[in-house]
Every structure is written in C-alpha cells, then in structure tokens.
Amino acid sequence: EAQVTQNPRYLITVTGKKLTVTCSQNMNHEYMSWYRQDPGLGLRQIYYSMNVEVTDKGDVPEGYKVSRKEKRNFPLILESPSPNQTSLYFCASSFASSYNEQFFGPGTRLTVL
C-alpha cells in the first residue's frame, strides 16, 4: 500500500529534550516536506527536500533541523524543543512538480511542557 508513515503519532516531552520525528514514504517520491498545523493558521511549511542531500527552509524553520540521507526517509529533529513548538506535525511527499498531489502522513501530535 502506498503510504507516508510517521512515528511517533503522539509525543509529550519537556523543554530542551532533543527529539526526532521520523517520516518514511514508499512511493519513490523525490519531494518531501514537513508542515505544522496550528488552529486558525492552516498548515505552514517547516522544511522541504527536493531529493537526497537537498534540503531547504520553508516558512517557519526556526528551531527545527532535517536531513535526507535516503530517498524514502525525511526525519524532523527538534534539538531543544520549546513550548511554542507544541503542534500537530505532518510529513508529505510527492513527485517533484508543482501540479502533483502531495501525500500526507497521519500526523504527529507533539506537546512540549
């Protein structure tokens, strides 16, 4: 089954404790992206990757890191989480063209205390 998976689905942590949210896709997509969803703001892009070893900042990259060592994986790293990073996070992937559908993972709900 074609899908984007994220782990964990739910995470409660404390300020400053490094964490990683994993994202994996099995559709051989070149493009992968991370979004955060906050009430009243829709989804905002954090980072994206056009292919292996090619990453770039989105609209709200502060406090986040990413890497793309393999085509299928695109982990999101919070090295020192803060309460304002409490949010719902989505990973998405697609073939690399502006008109292609993005496929979304199920989301990771993160709470930083």
Next chain:
Amino acid sequence: AQSVTQLGSHVSVSEGALVLLRCNYSSSVPPYLFWYVQYPNQGLQLLLKYTSAATLVKGINGFEAEFKKSETSFHLTKPSAHMSDAAEYFCAVSVRKGAQKLVFGQGTRLTINP
C-alpha cells in the same frame, strides 16, 4: 507572494443541503489550486485539483470546484451534504514552478446537521 484566504472558519449545513466552501487566492502567476480534506485524527487527503485544464474540476465524494480567474476564486461545492462530509477542508495554492510548495488557507470546519 502567493496566499490563500478561506472565508468562514466554520460552516454548518443540514444533511441534503448544498455545501459551499469559499476560497480566494492571490498569485502573480497562473496557479495550481488544490482542495484537501482532513477527517478527525487523520492526515490530509486530496479532494481535487486545478492544473489549468478545465475550469470546472470534479473530485472525489461528489465535490467539485470552479476556477474563476476574474474573481481569483476556487470555491468548493457539493449539491447534497452527507453526514460523512463532516471534516476540515483546506484550500491550497502551489507556487514556484519546478518545486512543489503548497501555501494553505486557514481551513474551514464543516459540520453537518441531521
């Protein structure tokens, strides 16, 4: 810069009634436009997309949307609402040719009354 505005953060309709969710976009170049739906505790799923072919686009679950360049709109409609349509709906515009960056609207939560 491209942007999307969805009019109405909450819309409530009766089962069987017309559903109309409004979306206006701002883009300096011809846009690609998308509607996504998010059911509770799930990721986003594509409903339909406009990619400069027909201006009336049909999607899944009986939804359709019409691209109106003169009004910079891409409103989503369904003739008869079903209880299963209750969800949050996002309009999005794709920007930057050659790269798949989506700019989302704020979302509209649709409630269906029995």
